[in-house]
Amino acid sequence: MIRIPAGQVAAGHLPPVCPRHGEHALEMKKLRLISKPPSWAAVLILLGGIVYLIVVMALRKTVHAAAWPWCEQCKAARSRNLGIGLGVLGLGLLLIVVGIATIDGSAGPLLFLVGLVALVVGIVFAARGGAQAVSGAFVSQDGNFVEIAKDDPRFGQALGGRQAQYR
Template sequence: MSIAIPSGLVQNGTGIPQVCTRHGEAASVGKPVKFWSKPPIWSYFLIILGALPFLIVTLILRKEVRAQAWPFCPQCEKTHKNRLITGIALIALLPLSFVVASGAGDTGALLTLLGLVAAFAGLLVLARGAYRMLPGGFASRDGSTVDFPKAHPQFVTAAHAAYAQAAQQYAAWQAGQHAPYAQPTVGYQPPQQ
């Protein structure tokens, strides 16, 4: 299921349910998370000009929404730890491949290449295991919402409830702001039990 949560409610925490986005389970831990917007499709054409123009444009256009404590369940914590360990182990193969390759003669170049491939795969695994990536959320292009295209139905339900509660609190706060200027209702009697 998909849901878009207003960025303001992500930043101040009132729109964040205490339910994991991926698994719909009760959260066991809250981690600071930055949600970024996806680069626009046309920006990928800049790669033709080189990585730098693409990076600059991506960074300028990127919207960021920060959550101070995003909910994660024990399963997410486990995924994060596993990917961290796997990623580091794969990256550690690179210096190892240099050492082995130096004494391997002709096959040395192939070993070094394998080490590079393993290190690149390790970086990808590390990135995929980051707490920032696990909820699968992206800031919208204008930065007004954080979108979750593949959220767990239980997360969606809980997020709607959190939104309704935040809206209610806001309405109550607004009523309180305007109360001193409100006219008292003359002749109104509270219902008697």
């Protein structure tokens, strides 16, 4: 795991090396990074999804990265996940429509169910194609750092040991 001060990320003072893959950055991307929901917040789901959402949104820390290193692999992962996700999602919608149209038949209900599953799988894949999901970076709970759990050592070297804090 590598931690970069949030101010440095916001200012765009990062080397042109991908933090996740260690490859030379093709472009420096504007990226909105947010923190993960704290693990204890999951208990609030028992009180209702709305309570959970309100608390998580209130606690959420955001860092607007001015120039995040984005490499060939990031690009490929994003388009692959988005492509699969949207494809499966479209298929799911089609199955649901066909399933509803033939709901009185023997295959209708099954098509509908398979369509629902495909819809969820599609959404999961499409979400994995989101820019932050691909970058593998999260804002720390206190909002002071941007953390990359699976960083590539080449990024750390390019960043310089004194700027980053390892743990």
